[in-house]
Amino acid sequence: MRILITEKIAAESVEYLKEQGFTVDVKLGLTQAEIEQVIAPYDGLIVRSVTQVDRSLLSHAAGLKVVGRAGNGIDNIDVDACTEKGILAVNTPEANIMAAAELAVGLAFAAFRNICLANQRAREDDFRRGSMIGHELEGKTAGIIGMGRIGSIVARKLKGIGMKVVVYDPYIATERFEKVGVCRCDQLEDLLIQSDLITLHTPKTKETHNMIDAPQLAMCRKGVRIINAARGGLVNETALYDALVSGQVAAAGIDVFDQEPSYDKAPGEQHYQNPLLNHPNCVVTPHLGASTHEANTNVGTA
Numbered sequence: 001m002r003i004l005i006t007e008k009i010a011a012e013s014v015e016y017l018k019e020q021g022f023t024v025d026v027k028l029g030l031t032q033a034e035i036e037q038v039i040a041p042y043d044g045l046i047v048r049s050v051t052q053v054d055r056s057l058l059s060h061a062a063g064l065k066v067v068g069r070a071g072n073g074i075d076n077i078d079v080d081a082c083t084e085k086g087i088l089a090v091n092t093p094e095a096n097i098m099a100a101a102e103l104a105v106g107l108a109f110a111a112f113r114n115i116c117l118a119n120q121r122a123r124e125d126d127f128r129r130g131s132m133i134g135h136e137l138e139g140k141t142a143g144i145i146g147m148g149r150i151g152s153i154v155a156r157k158l159k160g161i162g163m164k165v166v167v168y169d170p171y172i173a174t175e176r177f178e179k180v181g182v183c184r185c186d187q188l189e190d191l192l193i194q195s196d197l198i199t200l201h202t203p204k205t206k207e208t209h210n211m212i213d214a215p216q217l218a219m220c221r222k223g224v225r226i227i228n229a230a231r232g233g234l235v236n237e238t239a240l241y242d243a244l245v246s247g248q249v250a251a252a253g254i255d256v257f258d259q260e261p262s263y264d265k266a267p268g269e270q271h272y273q274n275p276l277l278n279h280p281n282c283v284v285t286p287h288l289g290a291s292t293h294e295a296n297t298n299v300g301t302a
Contacts, residue, residue, distance in 0.1 A: 001022050002023045002025070003024045003025070003043065003044040004044070005025070005026045005046045005047075007028065007047055007070070007263075008263075009070050010297045010299075012297050013070075013301055014300070016300065032057065035057060036056065037060070039060050039064065040062050042063060043065045043066070044066045044068065045064060046068045047067070047076065047077070048071055049076055050076070050262070051076065053077040053089075058081050058082065058085055061087075065086075067087060068091070068092075069092070072149070072150070072290075073231060075204045077089050092298065093149065094298075096299055097150050099291070099294065101154045101157065102292075103255060104227055105154060107229060108199065108227055111197075112140075113134035114251075116283045138162030139162060139163070139164075140163055141166060142163040142164070142195065142196070142198075143195030144182070145167075145169070145198065145200045145202055146168075146200060146230070147169040147176065148169075148172075148201060151167070151169070152176075155167060155180050155182050156180060159181065164183075166182065166190075167180075167182045167184060167191070168190070168191045170186075188216070189219060192216055193221070195224060196223075198212070198224060198227070200212070200230045203230075208231075209234070210233065210236045211235075212226070212234060212235040213236040217248060218248065222248055223247070223248075223249075225249070225252065226249055226253075227253040228253070228255065228256060231256055232256040232258040232259070237257065237258060238275065240276065241282075244279045245279070249281075251282070251283070252276070252281065253285075254276055255286075255287055257276075263287060
């Protein structure tokens with residue numbers, strides 16, 4: 001069985017697959033068109049979040065039998081199209097949830113305490129700490145949108161540092177909220193108006209695309225912090241930038257973009273542009289949610 005891997009996973013995971021008798025080709029940095037050109041002879045395809053396993057790609061995948069998503073979300077895989085062609089689509093939903101949850105919490109600390117800005121200024125020989133005074137998380141209200149596996153971990157961790165946690169998720173039973181010990185919001189607006197921190201943990205669907213847009217940001221408390229370490233497109237990036245400029249949003253932590261850059265190309269090999277990259281109060285990371293050594297090993301062997 002021949003397997004094509006188009007995005008980076010742990011070397012140990014690749015070796016594990018080879019030890020099981022598979023022929024494994026790792027081809028990173030391919031464009032979508034280039035993947036379509038080489039996919040035909042492969043029985044298996046392993047992707048992360050960038051490769052789009054859509055009808056166009058599948059039309060070139062004559063021998064494909066299984067698509068493996070090394071991670072949790074599968075919004076980059078057209079599961080219906082796979083099913084129609086008899087292709088099994090699988091993911092590893094438990095393998096990297098701790099990594100993703102920890103990054104979201106880390107971004108929250110960075111947004112409240114100006115950590116990245118302070119680091120940058122210190123390296124520029126500017127140690128005037130009076131201009132970098134932050135806020136404590138303890139005693140503040142955290143609003144979590146989506147209480148699946150990752151959202152639940154984030155809720156427990158934020159409670160552990162003394163935050164009041166409220167959650168909006170219309171698809172989760174009341175018992176789950178009670179088990180985690182958080183307050184349920186029946187409407188998204190109820191969460192927005194009371195939260196000092198808003199962190200999103202939902203898949204990207206037609207329902208959730210741009211679920212945080214200009215009207216929603218206007219409802220928030222002035223000076224709210226916004227964290228998106230889930231999926232690009234949940235927050236309207238133009239609206240968020242405008243809210244950062246106006247001060248309605250004090251800071252943001254963004255790990256994902258609606259249109260993502262290549263995560264394999266070196267500086268100068270691409271010219272990615274996004275307004276959020278230009279705002280000093282927006283902490284940006286390159287989709288690192290699942291990027292720990294532990295998670296990389298887990299997703300490749302799960």
